[in-house]
Amino acid sequence: xxxxxxxxxxxxxARDASGGEVTIVEDVGFSLERGEVLxxxxxxxxxxxxTALALMGYARGGCRIAGGSVRLxxxxxxxxxxxxxRALRGRRVAYVAQSAAAAFNPxxxxxxxxxxxxxxxxxxxxxxxxxxxxxxxxxxxLPQPYRIGQRYPHQVSGGQLQxxxxxxxxxxxxxxxxLDEPTTALDVTTQIEVLRAxxxxxxxxGTTAVYVSHDLAVVAQMADRILVLRDGRMREVGxxxxxxxxxxxxxxxxxxxxxxxxxxxxxxxxxEAPPVLEVRGMTAGYGxxxxxxxxxxxxxxxxxxxxxxxxxxxxxxxSGCGKSTLARVIAGLLPMAQGEMSLGGEALPPAxxxxxxxxxxxxxxxxxxxxxxxxxxxxxxxxxGRPITFFHGxxxxxxxxxxxxxxxxxxLPASVIDRLPGELSGGQKQRVNLARALAAEPDLILCDExxxxxxxxxxxxxxxxxxxxxxxxGLAVMFISHDLHMVRAVCDEVMVLYAGQRVELGSRASMAVxxxxxxxxxxxxxxxxxxxxxxxxxxxxxxPEDAAxxxxxxxxxxxxxxxxxxxxxxxxxxxxxxxxAEILCxxxxxxxxxxxxxxxxxxx
Amino acid sequence: MSEAxxxxxxxxxxxxxxxxxxxxxxVLVLFWLMMALFGPMVAPHEAGRIVDMDVFTPMTAxxxxxxxxxxxxxxxxxxxxxxxxxxxxxxxxxxxxxxGLILGMSAAxxxxxxxxxxxxxxxxxxxxxxxxxxxxxxxAFGSSVPVLVLSAGIIYTPGAYRIARSLAVxxxxxxxxxxARARGESTAFIVREEILPNMTxxxxxxxxxxxxxxxxxxxxLSFLGLGIQPPEADWGSLVRENIGGLAEGAPAVLMPxxxxxxxxxxxxxLIDNLGGFRRRAGGEG
Numbered sequence: 072x073x074x075x076x077x078x079x080x081x082x083x084x085a086r087d088a089s090g091g092e093v094t095i096v097e098d099v100g101f102s103l104e105r106g107e108v109l110x111x112x113x114x115x116x117x118x119x120x121x122t123a124l125a126l127m128g129y130a131r132g133g134c135r136i137a138g139g140s141v142r143l144x145x146x147x148x149x150x151x152x153x154x155x156x157r158a159l160r161g162r163r164v165a166y167v168a169q170s171a172a173a174a175f176n177p178x179x180x181x182x183x184x185x186x187x188x189x190x191x192x193x194x195x196x197x198x199x200x201x202x203x204x205x206x207x208x209x210x211x212x213l214p215q216p217y218r219i220g221q222r223y224p225h226q227v228s229g230g231q232l233q234x235x236x237x238x239x240x241x242x243x244x245x246x247x248x249x250l251d252e253p254t255t256a257l258d259v260t261t262q263i264e265v266l267r268a269x270x271x272x273x274x275x276x277g278t279t280a281v282y283v284s285h286d287l288a289v290v291a292q293m294a295d296r297i298l299v300l301r302d303g304r305m306r307e308v309g310x311x312x313x314x315x316x317x318x319x320x321x322x323x324x325x326x327x328x329x330x331x332x333x334x335x336x337x338x339x340x341x342x343e344a345p346p347v348l349e350v351r352g353m354t355a356g357y358g359x360x361x362x363x364x365x366x367x368x369x370x371x372x373x374x375x376x377x378x379x380x381x382x383x384x385x386x387x388x389x390s391g392c393g394k395s396t397l398a399r400v401i402a403g404l405l406p407m408a409q410g411e412m413s414l415g416g417e418a419l420p421p422a423x424x425x426x427x428x429x430x431x432x433x434x435x436x437x438x439x440x441x442x443x444x445x446x447x448x449x450x451x452x453x454x455x456g457r458p459i460t461f462f463h464g465x466x467x468x469x470x471x472x473x474x475x476x477x478x479x480x481x482x483l484p485a486s487v488i489d490r491l492p493g494e495l496s497g498g499q500k501q502r503v504n505l506a507r508a509l510a511a512e513p514d515l516i517l518c519d520e521x522x523x524x525x526x527x528x529x530x531x532x533x534x535x536x537x538x539x540x541x542x543x544x545g546l547a548v549m550f551i552s553h554d555l556h557m558v559r560a561v562c563d564e565v566m567v568l569y570a571g572q573r574v575e576l577g578s579r580a581s582m583a584v585x586x587x588x589x590x591x592x593x594x595x596x597x598x599x600x601x602x603x604x605x606x607x608x609x610x611x612x613x614x615p616e617d618a619a620x621x622x623x624x625x626x627x628x629x630x631x632x633x634x635x636x637x638x639x640x641x642x643x644x645x646x647x648x649x650x651x652a653e654i655l656c657x658x659x660x661x662x663x664x665x666x667x668x669x670x671x672x673x674x675x
Numbered sequence: 676m677s678e679a680x681x682x683x684x685x686x687x688x689x690x691x692x693x694x695x696x697x698x699x700x701x702v703l704v705l706f707w708l709m710m711a712l713f714g715p716m717v718a719p720h721e722a723g724r725i726v727d728m729d730v731f732t733p734m735t736a737x738x739x740x741x742x743x744x745x746x747x748x749x750x751x752x753x754x755x756x757x758x759x760x761x762x763x764x765x766x767x768x769x770x771x772x773x774x775g776l777i778l779g780m781s782a783a784x785x786x787x788x789x790x791x792x793x794x795x796x797x798x799x800x801x802x803x804x805x806x807x808x809x810x811x812x813x814x815a816f817g818s819s820v821p822v823l824v825l826s827a828g829i830i831y832t833p834g835a836y837r838i839a840r841s842l843a844v845x846x847x848x849x850x851x852x853x854x855a856r857a858r859g860e861s862t863a864f865i866v867r868e869e870i871l872p873n874m875t876x877x878x879x880x881x882x883x884x885x886x887x888x889x890x891x892x893x894x895x896l897s898f899l900g901l902g903i904q905p906p907e908a909d910w911g912s913l914v915r916e917n918i919g920g921l922a923e924g925a926p927a928v929l930m931p932x933x934x935x936x937x938x939x940x941x942x943x944x945l946i947d948n949l950g951g952f953r954r955r956a957g958g959e960g
Contacts, residue, residue, distance in 0.1 A: 402857040423859060431859040444850040448872040457868075461858060507854070 074102035075279055076126070076247055081139035083121050083130060083303075095134065096121050096303040103247075106277040110294035110311070112284055112326070114526035118303035123249045123283045125149075127164045128156045143246060161188040165240035169252040171232040175224035182220030185239045194243050207238040210275055211268040230261035234268050241272065248280045254289060258389040258553065259597040266292055266599075266606055285527065287330045288599035291315055292606040299323050312603060329527040330601055345416070346377040347514045347547040348401070348434075353410035355400045356571075366408045370396045371571045374410075378515065378564075383541060383548045385562030387555060387594070393571040394551045398517040401549075402436045415514065432462040435508035439520035441500035445492035451478075451503055452488040458510040477506040481536060498529040502536070509540070515547045522557060534561050555598050559583075567591045570625035577652025584650040586663035589630045624657070632658055632666045697948025703941025707934075711761035714754035722755035723747065723906045731917075731925035741926040743917050749927050752913060753934055759909035761938070763823055764893055768886040770828030775835025776878060780866055782836075783843030793836070801833035805892060813901045823902060827889045838881045842874040876949065883946030887939045894935055910935050 083096040096118040103109050111119040121134065128148045130136050141148040143163060151159060160166075165188070168174045175184060185207075186200035195203065201220070208216035211234040224232060233253055240248050253269070254262040270293060273280060284290050290297060290311070297314045299306040299322065307320040318324045353374040358367030365372075370393040378384045386394050399405045401412065403423035412419040414433060420426050438444040445454055455474045459465050465473065475485050481502040492500055501521060508516050518537070522530030538561060541548055552558050558565055565582045567575040567590065575588040587595065596609055622628065622639040630638065637657055645653050648660045656663065710717075720726050727738065727746040734741050740749035778797070782790040812826040846852065852869050860869075896902040897911030908916065913931035920928045 399853075404853060404857055423856060426859065428859060431857070434857075436854055436857050438850040438854070440850060444854060446851045446869055446873065449868070458858060461860070511858070 075105045075107075075144060076103040077140075077142045078102070078126070079140055081122065081125055081141065082137045083118070083125060083134055084137045085134045094137075094303060096125070098139075099300070099303075099305055100139070101298055101305075101308060103279055103281070105246075105279055107296065108273060108278075108280045108282055108294045110282045110284060110290040110297045111300060112287060112290055112297055113300035114285060114528065116302075117300040119283045119285075119300050120251055121303075122300065123251055123281055124166075126247065126249055126281060127160050127166060129160075158192070161245075162192040162194065162243050163245050164247045164249065165243065165245040167233075167236050167240050167248065167250045167253050170256055171236040171253075172224070172229065174236055175232060177224050179223075180220065181222055181224060181227070181235055184224075185220065185235060185242060188239065189242045192243055200242060203242055204238060207241055207272070208235075210272045211235075211238055212264070212271070213238075213268075228261070230257055230265050233257065233265050237269060237272065241276070241278065244276070246279060248278055249283070250280055251283045252285070253282075255284070255286070259555070259599075260389060260593055262289070263597045263599070263606070263609060267609075269293065270606060286599070287315075287326060288601045288605075291601055291603050292599060299326070315601065315603070325528060327601070329531045344379040344381055346379050347415060348419075349377040349411075349413045350401070351375050351411045353397075353400065353407050353412070355396065355405060355407040355410075357405075360408060364409055369571060371400065371407075374568075374571075374573050376564075376566055376573070376576055378547045378549060380514070380547055381541060381545045382564065383550060383562040385558030385565040386549060386551045386568060387553065387558050387565060388568035389553060389594075392568045394553075394568050395519050396571075397568070398436060398519045398549070398551055401517055402434060403431075428462065432511045433514040435511050435513040435516050437504055437508045437516060437518045437521055439523055441497065441504045441524070442492075444504050445500060445507075447492055449491070450488065451490050451492070451495075454492070454503065455506055455510050458507060462511050473510070477510055480509060480540065481506045497525055498533065501525060501529075501533055505533070505537070509544075513546070515549065517549045517551070519551045520553070521550070523552070523554070530557075537561070555594060567594065572625055572655060573653075574626065574655045575652055577650065581650040581652040586648060586650075586654075586660055586667065588654045588656055589632055589658075589663070589667065590626050592667050593629070593631075624655075632663070634658070694948040696944045700941045700944025700946075700948065703937055704945055707757060707761055707938050707941070710754055710757040711765075712758075714757045718748075718751035718754040720748040720751040722752050722908075731920040731923050731927055734926055740930045743913075743927045744919055749913075749930055752908060753910065753931055755907075756909045756913055756931065757934070759820075759903050759907065760890060760893065760911070760935070763820060763903075763909070764827070764886055764889045766824045767827035767831070767889045767893075768882060770824065771831035771885055771889070772835045772878070772882045774828070775832050775837075776839045778832075779836045779839030779841075780843050780870065782840050783847050784862060784866060784870070790840075794840070797833040797836050800829070801837075805830045806895065809892065809896055810899075810901065813896065818896075818901055818904055820903070823893060823896070827892055830892070831885050831889060835881060835885060839874070839878060842877055843870055846870045846873050880946045880949050883942050883949070887942050890935065890939055 079100040081099040084092045113119045185204045189195045189200040298308040307323045355371045356366035356369040406421035569590045575591045623642045624638045627638045643657045725746045727742045732742045782793045816822045894911030898915045903909045910931040917927040
């Protein structure tokens with residue numbers, strides 16, 4: 072039987088700034104049987120999206136498909152005319168983009184947009200298309216399949232919108248679906264629902280799909296075969312099980328190694344190490360203060376923790392839980408409304424303006440997006456020199472010497488001193504970003520998602536570097552992240568935030584042991600594991616119902632072990648559990664252990 | 676650490692050719708600036724002297740741009756007029772862009788009630804038609820160079836303010852400004868080092884555009900007889916006083932109009948290509 076899709080010798084070129092042609096995809100070829108799912112995996116810039124788009128005969132602005140052939144069934148896609156391509160796209164090949172929020176028209180109802188391609192291509196009448204759409208909504212496990220189509224895109228959640236976009240792609244029953252990083256922008260707890268829905272619908276309809284992703288663990292759940300790309304060339308292609316078990320190409324091996332980060336250090340901090348930062352009962356938010364002293368919009372409620380010298384505290388939670396706000400409050404950019412902070416035993420004033428220069432020096436911030444964290448019109452030398460001059464009063468030759476030493480510390484060549492940030496790569500920018508914080512010679516560095524914008528391999532290198540610096544300089548670090556793997560690998564202590572409350576705080580060792588707070592449990596269960604079949608085993612998640620309702624325990628609506636009448640009425644107490652952690656829950660330790668489904672242990 | 680070990684990518688782009696249009700615009704602007712400074716020195720005749728018995732003469736070797744309605748040398752009159760047209764417009768633009776920039780930055784950095792107050796006041800000002808406002812001011816205070824500079828400067832301040840404020844508000848929200856604030860830097864430092872250098876490009880482009888508007892406004896006023904008063908004349912008044920020669924096709928009416936056109940087109944071409952110049956400068960920085 073001939074393959075449904077056959078790609079051979081695909082070559083895509085782009086025009087660079089000086090007008091020359093550079094090849095961004097070179098000699099890519101593969102074939103796909105009907106009903107098969109192939110994953111394209113690689114870092115940013117590896118050409119995976121470019122390859123996927125070429126399957127629809129499309130090249131992004133400035134790019135050109137320069138050679139090769141793409142055959143779908145009997146059709147040679149690359150030799151189609153413009154009208155031929157129009158008839159193909161959305162009808163026989165459909166595309167699901169990364170950001171559903173950007174792909175939906177905010178001013179039209181969801182149903183109108185989902186059935187649109189069926190109407191454009193004339194494959195169905197409006198009534199048939201709507202029946203089909205409802206069928207798809209049900210298959211994708213969307214709530215209220217009969218009514219959701221009447222809503223506007225802003226009235227459904229991000230995870231639902233991503234599934235609606237899949238429905239939009241599948242409505243014409245296309246031969247091939249291209250999914251371009253469809254879950255990358257979602258929180259892990261949402262991602263698992265979306266993945267499960269995708270997988271069910273792909274199974275049920277026998278859809279042939281190309282799944283583009285940088286995340287091996289996600290791909291392991293979805294794909295039959297994996298194709299590894301780097302720098303626009305194929306590195307390895309094979310069955311998913313084979314690639315995961317015995318990768319042949321060294322690059323695939325390094326990808327696998329980076330996807331399962333090994334723990335850094337022994338996780339033991341000498342108990343006698345004095346706390347650098349202590350926070351008691353921090354409440355912060357936006358807007359004017361209400362009668363009770365809390366801000367109108369409270370982002371953080373009653374947070375307490377401490378960080379010892381040389382220790383790393385991980386702060387984890389989904390988007391909107393207040394973790395970035397925590398960094399801003401500690402740095403004094405957003406003064407807290409209630410609570411106390413102390414730095415090295417002395418009280419730390421809440422606002423930047425009230426702090427003296429030494430206090431400012433001792434707490435430094437490192438932001439997520441190195442692109443926006445470095446002044447684009449100042450050279451690296453000036454960016455790093457400023458904190459040295461500002462905090463230590465050092466100028467001229469000595470300052471230049473210190474800048475070079477800093478660059479050495481973050482493993483950058485001295486030649487970058489005269490560069491502007493725009494001339495550095497993402498990883499290099501993040502190193503400069505880090506070096507600027509180190510220039511102040513701080514006691515505590517607050518890292519807000521420092522690796523989120525970087526590729527896995529580059530991110531792992533940055534974390535290695537941070538770990539080395541922490542040991543060498545005795546720095547305390549607060550890592551803010553949404554990535555449980557990363558936090559568990561580099562932090563000595565982990566704090567879990569949900570809706571601005573500290574639901575769990577414990578050592579790294581305790582994070583590996585049950586019982587967890589129900590939210591921590593959900594979070595841990597939702598992180599895809601790097602093995603096939605994980606998705607099928609993972610327990611179903613309770614979808615947030617009636618999220619607008621305010622309850623005493625913020626997690627009440629999504630909790631699988633809630634006690635009605637108590638959890639929604641009374642604020643949960645903080646309780647210490649035997650594993651050495653504090654949990655914010657009404658349920659006792661024994662109850663949590665027995666009620667939450669036991670986690671399957673496996674060799675890894 | 677493969678990513679750090681490899682030599683830093685050297686994006687020193689190949690030197691592209693200077694954009695021709697930008698270069699041409701630059702030459703035109705430079706030429707008129709020189710004329711504004713040294714025009715009276717190189718002019719063959721005094722501006723006010725009647726040198727020919729014939730009026731509205733065509734171009735001759737003796738009078739390269741002909742003579743005007745009184746028989747004065749047109750070339751000398753245009754060279755003398757450059758000082759008024761370019762000089763007054765330049766002063767007014769500096770005033771408009773300068774005060775717009777200062778007010779806009781203050782509003783963006785301090786925000787709150789100051790932003791509110793300044794924005795609403797300037798909104799009120801920009802609600803008045805610019806020509807009407809200039810006519811009223813000139814009618815009330817009489818026409819003189821300071822009055823012209825002031826009124827043109829005030830009329831064009833709200834536009835410059837809007838641009839500067841929106842740029843500064845955007846930059847003020849960037850992470851690198853937050854880092855500087857968290858470091859405890861003074862507001863003056865943040866404005867000077869972090870915000871201002873990142874808005875020079877758009878602000879310069881706006882400056883050029885505003886200069887063109889002001890040249891046209893002043894020429895318009897002079898054409899109506901409310902600008903520079905005789906016997907002195909800027910290019911707008913030169914067009915007006917020689918309008919009688921239009922039927923004869925005299926260069927006396929065409930040439931000052933051409934001068935206005937060449938100046939405004941030159942500035943436009945220059946600012947349109949500022950982006951190109953700036954990118955190159957950045958690449959070499």
